[in-house]
Amino acid sequence: MSVTKRVGFNFFKPYTKVEGEDPIVINLARLFEEVRKRYLEARTEGLDQEYKHVYRFNDEPARLANVSIDYDTQFYHLVFERLDYVLPNRTTLHGESKAVELEDDEYIGHDVSVLYDPENHILMIQRNRSSLGPTAIEGCLRTLLQQFEVADSFEMALITDNSAKRRALNQSSYRKIQLKVTGSKADGIIERLWGKAPSGLDVVEISLSSGLKKVDEIDNEFSKEILEEFVNDDEVTSLRIRSREDDESTVEAIDLIDHKFQCFAGFKIDDDRQINPISVFDRMVYLYSNEENGMRNKILRV
Incomplete structure (x- = not known):
């Protein structure tokens, strides 16, 4: 049995601020490229089995699971995971409920994808009810920017549609x-x-x-x-x-009230009952950059 899940996306601009000055847009490509290379080196050479950036949000563990780049578009793809320690139940329509069994150091992971356009400094963020939201992603990027000594302050501003x-x-x-x-x-x-x-x-x-x-x-x-x-x-x-x-x-x-740019897409959930992050990113690239109705052109026209 397959079902279709409707997924929404919002858009943000990344800013940093020096004390006494107005906020300025920050290019995150340098940070993402450095993290991408470190992740790739750790995976291919096996130098560090604990290479993924882990942080805490609302007293729950979360992590930046993967960073990659689409060489055709030069967009970065980031996958964040909320690591849920509370176990769901499994059951049939009329059967008894049983908790999913995991080891003490295992979690239920909830993925969310982020597209970053380094030319226009735009973040496109997937919205899932059970996954990390923009505030949690902002917190992760802030710690990374400080860790790599790129910037001390960081915030993401929701891109609004004045038209x-x-x-x-x-x-x-x-x-x-x-x-x-x-x-x-x-x-x-x-x-x-x-x-x-x-x-x-x-x-x-x-x-x-x-x-x-x-x-x-x-x-x-x-x-x-x-x-x-x-x-x-x-x-x-x-x-x-x-x-x-x-x-x-x-x-x-x-x-018409919050004026936020947003778009939606439907994804079929088949036998594995998950939305593949690669499929999500492919759809994000299309929604963002297609020449006829892409969100990039709508945002840049404002």
Whole structure:
């Protein structure tokens, strides 16, 4: 049996700061190349069996499992692992649950991939619920930069889409609209539907979706009316859409509140029940750099 898992990606710029000066973009290629060479030397010559960089985040062990470079694109591929000591159960649909058995020094590893573009200084980070997030990855890179004496300070800034509102209102077809409102705006939505708002109501979430066929879409005029009504309201805490710019473009996600650049991809999970990091990176390269709808071009245009 195979299932499809939807995976999201966010984009960041790496910065360092010297005391008394404004933050500046830092090129991480020197660091990644040094770490890559050390990992490669340790694996091929067997000089050090404990060569992987291990650190702790939220009192759990984590590590930079691998660093490689795609020579065609010159993008770096980093694989981070969260090492989970809490064991999951295994079972059948109607069977008894049993804990997975591991040795005392073994862990359950949760992979996450990172693409780094050294020319434009952009990090593309895979988002998994059970894996390391951007804050943990930022902490790892900070310790490495200090260890290799490249920089003392380091932070990753989320790349935001200042054109989100304009682009959202100029889409040709809308596939999904997700809305989250609070306060009097939430009361107003419920009053429209039921004539009155119940006491104790704080948040209302609405999700509108088209059919699954490529030609399916939510009415264009209706979609734009929703966006125009809610996009500038302080009581709207989340407003996201999935839409197409034109008939030939792919469906993309646009966040009208946080304005963060993001994209998504579906991965089939087959017999091994894992998403191969190489497959993830290959898809990341395409999503990031394809000439028609690649995220690189969208980010650089802002």
